[in-house]
Amino acid sequence: MATSTKDTEHFDDLLTCTICLETFKVPKYLPCLHTFCESCLQTYIITSTKKEKEFEGFKCPVCRKFISCSKTPEKPETWASTLPKNHFVMSMLDKRAIQRSEKVCNSCQINNEMKTAISWCTICEEAFCEQCDKCHKSFKFLAKHKLISINGIQSGNSDLKISEVLSCEEHPAKIVEVYCVDHSKPCCTLCATLSHRKCENVTSIENAAKGIKKSKLTTTLVKKLYERNKELNEIIENRKDSMTKFETTSENIIQEVSTLKRVVIDHLNKLEEKIKVEVASSKRHVLMKFTDEVNTFSSYKSTSANWQSVLNGSIEQGSDQQCLMEVNKICPKMTILENEMKEETKKMKKIALNFIPSEFIANFKTSAESFGCLNIAEDEDTGTLSVKGCRENVNFRSGDIKILHKIYAFESGATSAIFTGDYLVIVSFSKSNVEKYSLDGKLVQLLAVENYPRDIAQVNQTQVAIAIDNKNKILFVDVAEMKLLRTLNLSGIPVCGLCCVEGNTFIVSHGSTLTWVNSSGKKLKQKTTDGQSFYVSTSDMKDYIYGDGDKSLSRVVGDATKFTYTNTELEHPRGIGIDFEGNIYIAGYWSQNIHQITNDGKLIRVIPIETFGILSPWTIRFAPNSNKFVVTCGGSGQVVLCEID
Structure with a gap:
């Protein structure tokens, strides 16, 4: 059955330009996925570039993200016309016009x-008379x-779905017909011919989109x-409450000062004015800080709410293909948003304004030089500023380590493990299996793979990459369905550990070599280390951390x-x-301990391996945004699931 008019009107906000507050006319969307009328955006860009004197790009009118146009040779007046049309919104507008009996023949128009x-x-x-x-x-x-x-659509007797035919983002004149699973990329036949002809896993867009709305x-x-x-609402409300409390405290201090003033009015008039100026200055400074924080998280909320509205719209109103397109747009941006939220929440402080009366106030006539002093106390607001579900009240630096479960995954051999969603995925060098366990230690599913799987890394929410030692291969596995997707041969490149970095690029490590390869297996660059570089990790996709000698570990940011x-x-x-605070943990295989250091290389503590009840630590990995982590053994095949209190 078709969606009713009321259901379509439920998405009226999605069909309204936030600049002119009217229904979209030629909707164009920005990289941040906010959509505006082309004419509104053109006017805004011209005004913005002149005001900011910025001719390399402009900021989104809603979330203030900078949109670079440095690669666009045209003048700012033409930037809006080069942006992609939002075909999903255009289709929604068409459907609403049909349901409201407002649709006219496109050909005659x-x-x-x-x-x-x-x-x-x-x-x-298109509609026809x-x-x-x-x-x-x-x-x-x-x-x-x-x-x-159209009468059938209006009466609800039609299964009309919007955006059944989608334009390619790279080639707008062509329609999306295929989907490259290797690159998670919808594309037209021209894209497939030019950019994906060597990819092994290419299917039709219809097959790729089957079941996407109900997929994990x-x-x-969603x-x-x-x-x-919800978390952004809580943070914004917290900051607003802090503003109110701070204003109340400020007023109370003023009242206290005024009370003292009335007692000693003749002598303290000047001092009263001085303290008022201090209060006002402190108040202005702090409120500006709170306002900036509210604006920052309001921007995040606007972006997230827009993505939610777009995704819900595509789920309820769009075709499977459209939903797939929107999911592919939002997923990578969601990760960036969460990282930005994490960094911003770390910066937040609980600010209090205190007033301390002068000790000389009793003898003010002879000794008092001021009412007192003001200070602004900034402390970590651990109770209310944590991102719920992602931040727990954890003392990573000295908290006790609690063993939750011991998994005897394999009889022997070095073992590697990683968290994916609500599961733990484990591989062992001595056994040709990939095994998926629930977080209570129970085996859920396994998949037989090639011999000598050495390490495992997260690619996206449902896909992992597995390093095959001795054979110089990387296997890509869908852990939701536990099936092999493809095999990537790395001819001449030794493989032991690996991690996935930005843009589907991998760093593979082995002995004294780090090698960067793309998703097609092409070597991008290589780095020689001082040895023991069997595993490599990344904290924010912009740096990499690796063993650099028998007793050392190095962290590189950029090229430094x-x-x-x-x-x-x-x-x-x-x-x-x-861990989610950025602390780094190093498994000392021969020293039989784990070194915990800060993100700038300062030792926090050395954790003896007896804590975990295994012989030699091999890998250690944390669950995203959690105090839970896993430690594997270098010889017994044991895996220990732990948490830090």
């Missing part, structure tokens, strides 16, 4: 004739196009957007070494873990 439409072509995505309908059916190459009665990827994203919007940590109690470093 070109000739400035306003004739009422009676049918809708799902392929052309009675005469144009007959003409459309008369052409042989259009005979297979599906025409739906989509449902997880849940995550809901949770993030930020630090090299060396300790006589660290021997043969292996796996590297990073």
Whole structure:
């Protein structure tokens, strides 16, 4: 059944330009996924670039993200016209017009004739009057196009779905027909020919989109957007409450000062004015800080809410293909948003304004020089500023380590593990299996793979990459369905550990070599280390951390070494873990301990391996945004699931 008019009106906000507050006219969307009328955006860009004197780009009117146009040679007046159209919104507008009996014949409209439409072509995505309908059916190459009665759509007796035919983002004149699973990229036949002809896993867009609305990827994203919007609301309300409390405190201080003033009015008039100025200055400074924080998280909320609205709209109103397109747009941006939220919440402080009366106030006539002093106290607001579900009240630096479960995954051999969603995925060098466990230690599913799987890394929410030692291969596995997706041969590149970095690029490590390869197996660059670089990790996709000698570990940001940590109690470093505060954990294989250091290379503590009840630590990894982590053994095949209190 078609969606009712009321259901369509539920998405009126999605169809309204936030600049002119009217229904979209030629909707264009920005990289941040906010959509505006082309004419509104053009006017805004011209005004913005002149005001800011910025000719390399402009900021989104809603979330203030900078949109770079440095690669666009045209003048700012033409930038809006080069942006992609939001075909999903255009389709929603068409559907609403049909349901409101406002749709006119698109063909006649070109000739400035306003004739009422009676049918809708799902392929052309155009409406036709009675005469144009007959003409459309008369052409042989259009005979297979599906025409739906507009009366049927309005009465709810049609299964019309919007955006069944989608334009390619790279080549707007072409339609999306295929989907590259290797790159998670919808594309037209031209894209497939030029950019994906060597890819092994390419399918039709229809096959790729089957079940996308009810898939774990989509449902997880919907849940995550809901949770993030809820968290952003809590943070904004917290900051607003802090503003109110701070203002109240400020007023109370003023009243206290005024009370003292009335007692000693003749002598303290000047001092009263001085303290008022201090209060006002402190208040202004702090309120500006709170306002900036509210604006920042309001911007995040606007972005997240827009993504949620777009995704819900595509789920309820769009086709499977459209939903797939929106999910592919939002997922990588969601990760960036969460990282930005994490960094901003770390910066937040609980600010209090205190007033301390002068000790000389009793003898003010002879000794008092001021009412007192003001100070602004900034402390971590651990109770209310944490991102719920992502931040727990954890003392990572000295908290006790609690063992939750021990998993005897394999009989022997070095073992590697990683968290994916609500599961733990484990591989062992001595056994040719990938095994998926629930977080209570129970085996859920396994998949047989090639011999000598050495390490495992997260690619996206449902896909992992597995390093195959001795054979120089990377396997890509869908852990939701536990099936092999493809094999990537790395001819001449030794493989032990690996991690996934930005843009589907991988760093593979082995001995004294780090090698960057793309998703097609092409070597991008290589780095020689001082040895023991069997595992490599990344904290924010802009740096990498690796064993750099028998007793050392290095962290590189960009092209510069930020630090090299060396300790006589660290021997043969292996796996590297990073908690959500940025603390780094190094598995000392020979020294039989784990070194916990800060993100700038300062030692926090050395954790003896007896804490975990295994012989030699091999890998250590944390669950995203959690105090839970896993430690694997270098010889027994044991995996220990732990948490820090």
